[in-house]
Amino acid sequence: MSAVLSHLIVVPVVLPLVSAALLLVMGEARLPFKAHINIAATLAGLVVAALILWHVDKGGAVGVYLASNWEAPFGIVLVADRLSALMLVLVGVVSLCSALYAEAAWARAGVYFHPLFQVQLMGLNGAFLTGDFFNLFVFFEVMLAASYGLQLHGSGWPRVRSGLHYIAVNLLASALFLIGIAVLYGVVGTLTMADVAAKIALVPVGDRGLLHAGAAILAMAFLVKAAIWPLNSWLVPAYTAASAPVAALFALMTKVGVYALIRSWTLLFSSQAGPSLGFGKPVLLYGGLATLAFGALGITASRRLGRIASFSIVVSSGTLLAALGVGAPQVTSAALFYMLSATLAVSALFLLVELVERISASGRELPEVDDTPGEDTNLDDQELPLVGRVFPMSLTVLGLSFMACSVLVAGLPPLSGFIAKLSLLAAVLGVDGGRTGGAGPSYAGWTMIGLLLVSGFASTISLARAGIRHFWSVGSRFASQLKGFEAVAVLTLLVSCLLLTLWAEPVLRYTSATAAGLHAPGGYVEAVATRRARPGPAVVAPEQEGAP
């Protein structure tokens, strides 16, 4: 592992923290300047994430950062393996687009949007990097605390009402998280993920029940975050009510739950778990399938575009959980590719919801912000404000974006959504066929294949219906004005999906390497266990100090 990487790992946590602190002390004034800092910090985060990805992929090693130079079981470690690096890049892309979009209007609807945004990024990045269960809890709370503020951004009764439920549910989930951690510590005696993985086979038979109970309670906290049915009733109202850039960012939050499940489940209960091998697998599989079915039903029943987007998140969560529950590397690999495509597409859809609803009279109102150029507004050559400029060919761009987005979400050819779904179906067919001696997938496998196809069909119908209503209906105001920032944000997300389509093969190769590493966690455990602390200056001359 290179020296650059070992220090690069901490940057995704420190950079947003410093930016947030800076933005906070700047107070209420200088909004344009704060917007620049916000976007610059988010962009820098994306660059750092890409660098980490490049290092991890090139070297093939797991990067380990020792916080305060304490070695693994005693201190907190930050670990960057392929999965973490991938998630960091995903956070970078989505957050950059969300930050750009927010500058069109939403960032001016409240004073502390920018600091909250950065704190949210810190929580997300930290959760993806940490290698310690309690530290994961802390980053979860950082992320959630910022998300409570962001969800309420813009105020209004629907936001406050759904926010109340959202916060209450997540506080309960945090309590479960803590109980799970406490039981795990009581049984295994350590909270470093790699160390727990190394010691899990040594747990005596009498303590196995307690270990499983603790792991199950811990998993409940993750599953609430990942929006498994029936624990996801909080999601749709909260995400639908949230303002567009915040909802786009929230598309990442369910992925944190999924990530935590992938990480801890593969570490704790895969190849080296001894008698606990595969614990909880049926719950993930059937819970995921139920979530998938619930999401498909919800999409079909929804008329409002915001609700369709929220249910799309439920569908993607269900797909990921079920794929994880199959427990085979090739399915996990396809699921990771699906996660990239689905997250980018749903984020774009959340951004589009507001723009599309602006066309028809039924659209929700924009925040009331002062758009008149002030002293500190950037002006161009004609002395017109740069921010809030109307993008040319608004309706064309909007229509094409909506179409591309629908195709992506529904998983129709030719974009990355199709490739993701196809590889997922192929993987499920392949793994189950191999196990039962060529007799074809098991019932669960067939159910998953059927539900995947049905959910895609439901998305197609529902999105087409919404598109017809918004774009073709009589009485639309037609004065749709797409601002530059909004167009750039949406187009960036869609272009990312296009790139994902074009470079599907290298990405799939990367995800299959990721999945192989996840299902054989020996390399991860060894990298954390063998990372030694740097010798401090006190070690150089131990003789002079003398014994106390």
Next chain:
Amino acid sequence: MEAILALVIGVLGGAGVWLVLRPRTFQVIMGLTLLGYAVNMFIFSMGSIVIGKPPIVTAGGVADLEHHTDPMPQSLVLTAIVIGFATTALFLVVLLAARGWSGTDHVDGTKGKP
């Protein structure tokens, strides 16, 4: 002592769950607070429950669990208390905002006119 501690955690947790399921926001926040206490006590009990033993090895002392208590749950519980306190305070703010919008303290705001 284990029995008393278990009873305390059980009563706090049970009362907390019951209150969280009530329809008034004030009851919900009290329930969440009680649950927080129960969870904190639970974390604390995960170390060896002993009386009169220090958590930190001092000079000249024997460094084993016969003479010391586990310091880890104590540090965990400190962090959990701080985080729980902060999030509960945040929930209180949202609770007041909801009361302002709906004019009632029902969790769905349905009793009064929203």
